[in-house]
Amino acid sequence: MTARTPVLRKRALGRSGLLLRILIAAGVVGVLGAWWFAAPSLLTLSPASTATSLGELSGMVGAFLVCAQVLLIARIPWFEHAVGMDRLVSWHRTLGSTVLFLIISHVLLMILGVQLLTSGTPWGATWLVFTSYPDMLTALIGTLLFFVVGISSARIPRGRISYEAWYWLHVTAYGAIFLTFFHELSAGVHFVNDPANRALWIILYFATASAILTWRFILPAAAAWRHHMMVHHVVNEGNGITSIWLAGPHLDELGVRAGQFMIFRFVTVGHMLTAHPFSLSRLPSAGLMRITVGALGDHSSRVPHLKPGTVVFAEGPFGHFTPETSHLHKVLLIAGGAGIGPIRALAESLVNEGRNVVMVYRSTSHDRLALEAELRAIHPLVLHTVVGSRAELGHDPLDPRGLKWLVKDISEREVYICGPEGMGLTVENSLSELRISKRLIHREILSMG
The missing domain is CATH 3.40.50.80 (Nucleotide-binding domain of ferredoxin-NADP reductase (FNR) module)
Known part of the structure; x- marks a missing residue:
């Protein structure tokens, strides 16, 4: 392999990563445009309408970035090929902090706008927002779920909870997105009074949901059916490190390269509800491949007890930690x-x-x-x-x-x-x-x- 090939590959990855950033930025600009054309005229602005309008803007941008955030880790092949799963996860985390800030800003600015309009107390304004706007109960539940997910991802709480607990907390984020979606359409003036914006917003959420269903559920299930992957045997390598040999037809068609990882779900008690990333220590050959796992948490500590014949669902391969780079x-x-x-x-x-x-x-x-x-x-x-x-x-x-x-x-x-x-x-x-x-x-x- 010459030096030129990986250099060109790295340049291509850089261009793809830049294009992905541009797409996200273009989406944000589009949301800003939709807000701007429906925002109050500068001549009619008051402190109350300014706070309310900015609250609507933060809510719209936050809602768009939530969709972008989940799409980054929806296992969409082009995204992973563009920048690699490690960077996608990093961007996902960064967007998470931004989304949480925008949600908090949205709530506080909407309450402030009502308080300035009514000259009441913050508590009175909060109650008025909750009782005056439609679909606020589901929005409140969804917002609280976002807070729980955001707090659990902070450095100190994240270090004190198991991966399994963290995983299921994050699954609730899908419910939070679903619950807050309805009040966006029924209470957001940019959607209630604008059929075009409403249609585009529905398309955005429908496309996001479709991508998640396709690449995180439907295609992995189809791959599991084709490869019939299962645990062949388990080898204790000593001191908390275990090798799991996996068997199945057509494993060579997975296209996995040295250094890459896949996301594995073992269909058995204690494993079925969570999926974990493990790198391959032996590439597919003669219907077998191998992962080598360290006992780093509840899930990986139970790996030595897997039984031969256990069905395995695998997503991937992922990663650019390969000889080609x-x-x-x-x-x-x-x-x-x-x-x-x-x-x-x-x-x-x-x-x-x-x-x-x-x-x-x-x-x-x-x-x-x-x-x-x-x-x-x-x-x-x-x-x-x-x-x-x-x-x-x-x-x-x-x-x-x-x-x-x-x-x-x-x-x-x-x-x-x-x-x-x-x-x-x-x-x-x-x-x-x-x-x-x-x-x-x-x-x-x-x-x-």
Whole structure:
């Protein structure tokens, strides 16, 4: 593979990402236009009408961005191919904060507008808004659900609740969108008095719902039917790391590449209600493929108890953590913990392409080096295992000096990193100090939340 191919690919991804941003921005501009043409004349503005009109604007923009937010993680192939699932999830989070701010602004400005109009108290204005506008009960319930979802996504609460609880809280966001939709049409002056705006708004919500149903439910169900994927057998790799071998016909048609992940749902008690992203540690071959999972939460801790024959639903593949994104012939792979899964698949794929591959495998103890024997069997891969805590070693082996000592020609290599967040940040900082260009650093973060 020449350097030119991945460079062109990365430029194409950049253009696609820019186009996606432009589409979202164009949608916001369209909402602003719809609001502007129905807003009160500047000559008739009063403090009350100004607050009310701005409240309507914040509500409209917030409602549009809610649709954009859920579309970003609706598994729409073009979106994922354009920027990658990790960036889509990041944009989804950022929009979540913006949406929550706009919803709060909408509520407060509408109450303020009524208060200024009636010269009453905030409590009286709140009651008047609630009793005077149609479909306010469903809107109130939907708004409260948005607040719960938004608060659960904040850093401190998110760290204290399980993924399963967080997942189901976020599922309620679909109910919140549904519940608030009705008051937008029945109480929003920009829709009640404008059939064109009303039709466009209905189309927006219908298209959003259709995309979610298609790519998150209908197509995964159809794929599950075609591939008949099920658990073949489970292997305990030691110290909380488990490999699950999956079997099924036509697995090669999934199109998964080394380093990519899929979202798996195991149809059995304790697993069926949530889906999780796991990278493949062995690509499909002879009707089998494998994921290697670390016990990082309630769901992954129950994975070792999966029984052969358990039906599996899988979405994907996703991710750009693949050999196709690399620029150089020489590659350095750095793995830790459950990050060994995608790194192991990458190591085999890159070696088979004839690349010069060195791997650094970080672990606190020898018995945590999952898949080590497989890695040593991949020739001519150069494997460095770095074992022991920093206290035991007396230094951080992943600091700039440690990495340079392990990999003398590190400045000539492209770097792929997958492991715990702390390890990933340490390596990225070390590479920065070693003046490795950011375009040569690839880091996988397996998170959908």
